[in-house]
Structure formats: structure tokens, C-alpha cells
Amino acid sequence: xxxxxxxxxxxxNSYGSSFTYTKHAQKTNVKSHLWHYHPEIELVYINGGAGxxxxxxxxxYYTNGSLILIGSNLPHCGFTNEQTGNIxxxxxxxKPEFLGSEFFSAPEMRKVQNILTQSKGGIAFGGETKKQIGxxxxxxxxxxxxxxxxxxLSIFDELDSSKDYTVLNADGFSLELHTQDNDRINVVFNxxxxxxxxxxxxxxxxxxxxxxxxxxxRYFKKISNKTFTEFVNEYRLVHASKLLAEKPISINEVCxxxxxxxxxxxxxxxxxxxxxxxxxxxxxxxxxxx
Numbered sequence: 529x530x531x532x533x534x535x536x537x538x539x540x541n542s543y544g545s546s547f548t549y550t551k552h553a554q555k556t557n558v559k560s561h562l563w564h565y566h567p568e569i570e571l572v573y574i575n576g577g578a579g580x581x582x583x584x585x586x587x588x589y590y591t592n593g594s595l596i597l598i599g600s601n602l603p604h605c606g607f608t609n610e611q612t613g614n615i616x617x618x619x620x621x622x623k624p625e626f627l628g629s630e631f632f633s634a635p636e637m638r639k640v641q642n643i644l645t646q647s648k649g650g651i652a653f654g655g656e657t658k659k660q661i662g663x664x665x666x667x668x669x670x671x672x673x674x675x676x677x678x679x680x681l682s683i684f685d686e687l688d689s690s691k692d693y694t695v696l697n698a699d700g701f702s703l704e705l706h707t708q709d710n711d712r713i714n715v716v717f718n719x720x721x722x723x724x725x726x727x728x729x730x731x732x733x734x735x736x737x738x739x740x741x742x743x744x745x746r747y748f749k750k751i752s753n754k755t756f757t758e759f760v761n762e763y764r765l766v767h768a769s770k771l772l773a774e775k776p777i778s779i780n781e782v783c784x785x786x787x788x789x790x791x792x793x794x795x796x797x798x799x800x801x802x803x804x805x806x807x808x809x810x811x812x813x814x815x816x817x818x
Contacts, residue, residue: 545673547622547680551666552608563605563718568621569647570598571683573658573665574607577614578773580766581607582721583650585752586696587762589769591813595658597687599648600624602697603714605721611774618665620680640681643688650696657690697753712737713751724763725787730756764788765801772806773813779806 548568563582578591583604590607593614598604608617624644625631632641643651653661664683668676687693715736720728733756734744748756768786771777780791788794798806 545676546626547620547677549668549676550619550621551669552617552619563603563714563721565601565603566621567600568623569600569644570596570604571620571622571665572596572598572607573618573662574612575615575617575662575666577608577612578770579607579609579612579614580605580770581652581696582717582763584697585754585759586650587759587766588652588696589766589773590652591773593658593662595653595661597643597647597651597653599644599650602648602650603717604650616666618669620665620668622680639688640684643684646695651687651693652696653687653690653693655692657687657692661686712739712747716748716756720760720763724760724767725785727787727789728760760787761797762801765798768794768798768806769802769809772810779810782806 572594574590574594576593578589579594581588581590581594581596581604583596583598584602594607596607608614631637632644661683664679668679671679716733719733719736730745731741734741737744739747745756748759752759754762764787768782768788771782771785772779775782777785783791783794786794788797795806798804798809802809804812
């Protein structure tokens with residue numbers, strides 16, 4: 529069986545700058561489907577559209593764009609593709625010590641340091657924060673390097689003051705940066721991403737990473753703070769959310785296309801996960817369906 533090796537993304541700074549600023553026009557982020565990690569902290573603004581976020585062991589569905597801060601070496605998939613319908617996607621990468629090891633120790637930088645520390649679990653911002661910071665991020669495209677740096681620091685300062693945010697891996701995601709650990713968790717996550725619509729046997733996944741089933745279950749729980757079954761079910765429920773919002777198919781079809789083989793179990797799980805029935809969720813998101 530073919531597995532996908534973990535992808536370490538190598539990032540080069542923008543010319544004349546201490547960090548990287550990249551703006552992807554709609555449908556041009558060719559790396560969007562890859563599960564990858566990098567030492568750089570990543571700030572992403574998706575202007576419009578709807579899609580899936582997989583960051584660490586967190587999976588969720590976003591609508592009306594997204595503003596996300598991802599910590600150093602926190603594995604994640606891309607967020608846009610030909611189906612997300614976003615206007616564009618802007619990605620900023622900075623090394624944790626991009627301004628020197630002592631810079632963020634200055635009293636004036638405490639708020640910036642605080643938000644960068646919180647980003648280890650991944651943070652999604654909403655409401656006015658997403659709207660206002662998104663404008664600033666897009667404005668940076670036409671700024672000179674020094675002005676762009678000042679804008680970036682002011683953005684981090686504002687993000688730390690925001691009350692409208694969610695830490696995506698609130699209970700932690702403790703991926704140790706050893707090659708073996710990276711290999712294991714990347715193989716597992718990629719397998720779930722490619723096979724969640726099918727029946728997934730834990731012993732089969734355990735064998736993929738050369739572990740006994742009990743050892744694998746303990747390992748996954750330690751890494752992600754959730755059981756493997758919980759992770760798979762959440763992945764399926766997020767896909768169901770996406771189908772309900774985007775495809776005019778029956779709820780029964782949504783159930784089975786998301787990997788559930790029991791409609792009653794799907795309905796109960798969906799309501800527990802979202803706080804709404806599948807029909808209520810679709811009604812609230814029907815504007816997305818084309």
C-alpha cells in the first residue's frame with residue numbers, strides 16, 4: 529500500500545525582507561492538498577470562500593474565508609483549492625527568531641511574543657478581527673519592506689488583543705520532532721485523509737506504522753489528546769458539514785458519502801458535534817449551495 533512521506537516545506541524569504549509574503553490568486557496554490565510542516569510560523573488570510581481546515585489533530589469547516597495563525601512545526605494541510613471559491617489566499621511565513629533571539633524579550637514586544645507562543649496550537653480568528661486584519665494583510669502587498677515589517681508587528685499586536693478567536697488544538701498537539709514520529713503521524717493523517725469514506729480498521733492503520741494496536745492507540749492519544757476513532761469521526765463530520773453547505777444532495781447521501789454506515793449514528797454524532805441537526809445546519813448554510 530502506498531503511503532505519503534511527510535513533507536518538510538522549505539521556505540525562502542521574500543527579496544529584501546526578513547520574512548516571506550505570498551499572495552495566491554484563486555486556484556493557484558498548488559500545494560494546498562499537501563500535509564506538511566515547516567519551522568516558520570504561518571499567518572494565513574483566505575479572502576472569501578468555504579473549505580476544510582486540518583491543523584494538527586483539529587479538523588473543521590470554515591465559511592466566509594478564514595484567518596489562521598499556525599505555530600512552528602505544527603503540521604497542516606492547505607486550505608484552498610478549485611472548490612473553495614475564495615477570491616485569493618495570502619500567506620506570511622516568519623522564522624520564530626526572524627528579528628534576532630532577543631528582540632521579542634523587549635517589554636514592547638510582550639504582546640507579540642504572547643500571540644506567537646499561543647500559535648503552537650493553531651489559532652483561528654473570526655468576526656471583525658478576521659475582516660480588519662485581512663484588509664491589513666492584503667494591503668501589505670504594495671508596501672515597501674520596512675513598512676511591511678511595521679504592519680506585520682502591528683497585526684500581531686492586534687491579534688493578541690482580539691477576543692474573537694479559537695485555539696484549534698486547545699488540549700495540545702505534542703508532535704515530537706523526531707523523524708520516526710513525523711513519519712508515523714503523517715502516514716496516519718494522510719491515510720485518514722484518503723480513506724475516511726471507507727471503513728477504517730485500527731489494526732490496519734497500526735500495521736502501516738509498524739506498531740501493535742494497543743501501542744498505536746496509546747501513541748495517538750498521547751500525540752493528539754483524542755482517540756483515533758474520535759479523530760476519524762470528526763474528520764467525517766467536518767466533511768459532512770462541507771457537503772451539507774455545498775452540495776444539493778439528500779442528507780441520507782451526505783451520511784454515506786462522509787463514511788458513516790448508520791444514519792441514526794450519523795444524526796446523533798452530527799448534532800453532538802455542531803449543536804444542530806443536519807437539516808438545521810443546511811438551512812443556515814444554504815446560501816453557500818450553488
